[in-house]
Amino acid sequence: MAHAQRGAMLDFWFVLGTVAFFALSWAYVRYCEGMP
Amino acid sequence: MTAIGWAQIGLFFLVVLAVTRPLGAYMFRVFAGPPLLPRLERAAFRLCGTAGEEQSWSAYTISLLAFSLFGVLVTYAIERLQLHLPFNPQHLSGVEPALAFNTAASFATNTNWQAYTPETTVSYLTQMAGLAWHNFTSAAAGIAVALALARGFTRKGRGHTVGNFWADLLRATIYVLLPISFFYALFLVSQGVLQNLAPYKELTTLEGVKQTLAMGPVASQEAIKMLGTNGGGFFNANSAHPFENPTPLTNFVQLVSIFAIPSALTWTYGRMAGDQRQGWALFAAMAVLFFAGVTATYAAESRDNPALHAPNLEGKETRFGIAASALFATVTTDASCGAVNSMHDSFTPLGGLVPLANIQLGEVIFGGVGAGLYGMLVFVLLTVFIAGLMVGRTPEYLGKKIEAREMKLAMLYVLVFPLIILSLAGWAAVVPYGTSSLANAGPHGLSEILYAFSSGAGNNGSTFAGLNANTPFWNVALGFDMLIGRFLMIVPALAIAGSMAGKKVIPAGTGTFPTNGALFVTLLISVVVIVGALTFFPALSLGPLAEHFAGAAGKVF
Numbered sequence: 001m002a003h004a005q006r007g008a009m010l011d012f013w014f015v016l017g018t019v020a021f022f023a024l025s026w027a028y029v030r031y032c033e034g035m036p
Numbered sequence: 037m038t039a040i041g042w043a044q045i046g047l048f049f050l051v052v053l054a055v056t057r058p059l060g061a062y063m064f065r066v067f068a069g070p071p072l073l074p075r076l077e078r079a080a081f082r083l084c085g086t087a088g089e090e091q092s093w094s095a096y097t098i099s100l101l102a103f104s105l106f107g108v109l110v111t112y113a114i115e116r117l118q119l120h121l122p123f124n125p126q127h128l129s130g131v132e133p134a135l136a137f138n139t140a141a142s143f144a145t146n147t148n149w150q151a152y153t154p155e156t157t158v159s160y161l162t163q164m165a166g167l168a169w170h171n172f173t174s175a176a177a178g179i180a181v182a183l184a185l186a187r188g189f190t191r192k193g194r195g196h197t198v199g200n201f202w203a204d205l206l207r208a209t210i211y212v213l214l215p216i217s218f219f220y221a222l223f224l225v226s227q228g229v230l231q232n233l234a235p236y237k238e239l240t241t242l243e244g245v246k247q248t249l250a251m252g253p254v255a256s257q258e259a260i261k262m263l264g265t266n267g268g269g270f271f272n273a274n275s276a277h278p279f280e281n282p283t284p285l286t287n288f289v290q291l292v293s294i295f296a297i298p299s300a301l302t303w304t305y306g307r308m309a310g311d312q313r314q315g316w317a318l319f320a321a322m323a324v325l326f327f328a329g330v331t332a333t334y335a336a337e338s339r340d341n342p343a344l345h346a347p348n349l350e351g352k353e354t355r356f357g358i359a360a361s362a363l364f365a366t367v368t369t370d371a372s373c374g375a376v377n378s379m380h381d382s383f384t385p386l387g388g389l390v391p392l393a394n395i396q397l398g399e400v401i402f403g404g405v406g407a408g409l410y411g412m413l414v415f416v417l418l419t420v421f422i423a424g425l426m427v428g429r430t431p432e433y434l435g436k437k438i439e440a441r442e443m444k445l446a447m448l449y450v451l452v453f454p455l456i457i458l459s460l461a462g463w464a465a466v467v468p469y470g471t472s473s474l475a476n477a478g479p480h481g482l483s484e485i486l487y488a489f490s491s492g493a494g495n496n497g498s499t500f501a502g503l504n505a506n507t508p509f510w511n512v513a514l515g516f517d518m519l520i521g522r523f524l525m526i527v528p529a530l531a532i533a534g535s536m537a538g539k540k541v542i543p544a545g546t547g548t549f550p551t552n553g554a555l556f557v558t559l560l561i562s563v564v565v566i567v568g569a570l571t572f573f574p575a576l577s578l579g580p581l582a583e584h585f586a587g588a589a590g591k592v593f
Contacts, residue, residue: 007133011112011116014134017137021516028527032445032448035441036440
């Protein structure tokens with residue numbers, strides 16, 4: 001049970017980390033778009 | 037070195053040269069002509085909710101990012117849930133979270149870094165739906181980015197658009213990768229590569245020992261693994277495994293198929309530019325760098341191991357020998373493929389230096405499918421800029437002026453690569469949770485660290501296998517290393533495409549620097565080498581070069 005809970009928590013963090021990376025990439029697109 | 041060894045290398049290059057034009061012409065027809073199967077394309081577009089209309093560079097990039105995010109998450113879910121999904125005859129449990137993240141990032145970025153042992157970690161469904169699927173789509177995405185950048189440089193009077201990501205992705209997959217892979221897989225089966233969904237077999241060897249033989253749908257993954265410069269082996273031993281690469285002929289065809297599309301894309305590019313010599317100039321620069329690398333690797337590996345006074349055969353398949361191993365190591369690291377038929381960690385220090393340097397040059401020596409072309413085109417911008425500085429004129433390429441914005445974006449592209457490699461390698465080299473994974477001390481240990489982060493950021497995937505990368509630190513660090521090396525380099529490359537697409541074309545004058553001749557090729561090679569050498573030489577001198585000189589003094593690591 002504890003193993004499953006730890007797994008679920010890590011799943012949450014890895015999914016969040018992945019989404020955060022792609023959100024950062026999207027922000028990078030906007031930065032490059034506005035570059036003079 | 038032997039004559040037969042050089043004959044293999046020469047024949048390999050001639051076959052690549054022979055494939056370049058017909059495949060390049062076919063891809064030009066696919067990507068620049070009307071749809072080959074219009075009904076199928078329309079149906080696929082409807083399914084994706086797009087009309088296949090032209091996109092700005094930012095819309096194109098965001099489409100790619102959204103598609104890749106979806107791919108990473110789906111693959112992560114498949115890996116984690118594989119115990120409850122079909123095609124798991126070995127009843128393998130779900131992949132551990134950090135390893136699942138690393139593997140999902142690895143295959144979505146066309147890297148195929150494998151911190152896991154496939155035979156004991158991933159089910160057939162994970163191999164087929166989670167990993168082989170990415171082998172197609174990540175390669176197609178690379179081709180799409182190269183096409184967008186090529187359109188940016190070559191289009192005249194078509195506004196700021198660079199194509200449609202979904203159309204490029206679809207066409208690269210259904211017209212190029214799928215049909216070739218289908219026939220390629222049949223050829224591999226004919227040579228003895230496995231293709232089944234059977235459980236592993238228990239056999240008794242002649243010595244009476246029980247042995248488990250891994251089975252699986254190998255050929256279908258092997259074909260796209262090489263053609264898409266993915267490199268992730270169905271088995272842990274990759275193309276050194278007799279069920280993945282059983283004969284000298286499969287070895288030769290696998291080598292050619294790594295270079296086939298990257299090489300052909302230079303021809304496609306020349307056709308798009310309306311000047312075939314532009315494409316051949318890129319091909320020539322890549323070819324010169326390839327021959328320099330293969331000569332150095334072959335020479336280094338042909339020398340006796342100084343500690344043993346015997347040929348350096350550790351980690352090499354005797355059925356392939358030194359020449360085919362050196363050629364494979366050079367080709368797979370030139371092209372960001374990462375498949376191996378010998379273990380690079382067992383190469384001599386200088387023999388191992390070349391694959392490492394190939395990756396660190398930015399994977400532009402033919403490079404990954406699409407990634408090699410867009411990487412080399414960024415170096416073309418730098419070269420044209422430097423040439424312009426030399427003669428005091430505004431640099432231009434294919435009649436379009438290169439201005440401050442393009443150079444800033446090119447520098448963002450060039451700098452993110454060493455920044456991520458050297459900072460992560462520096463971190464791993466000084467913390468116990470980094471160094472505890474090393475099998476070797478001293479400069480060889482540093483080479484293992486440097487190779488891992490270079491391979492990840494370069495989206496290569498091969499490794500100095502003395503490093504145990506399946507720890508939480510290495511899985512997470514390399515996972516982000518691969519994501520940054522892929523997507524944070526694609527963004528400025530596509531921004532350059534958008535910037536160049538809208539520029540007016542100026543007719544060539546007497547002061548125009550020709551970019552299709554020998555002088556330009558020489559300058560382009562110099563820029564690639566100097567940028568790579570200036571960036572990584574200090575690290576290389578502490579790793580493989582120090583190990584070489586220590587070995588000459590009788591000290592091994």
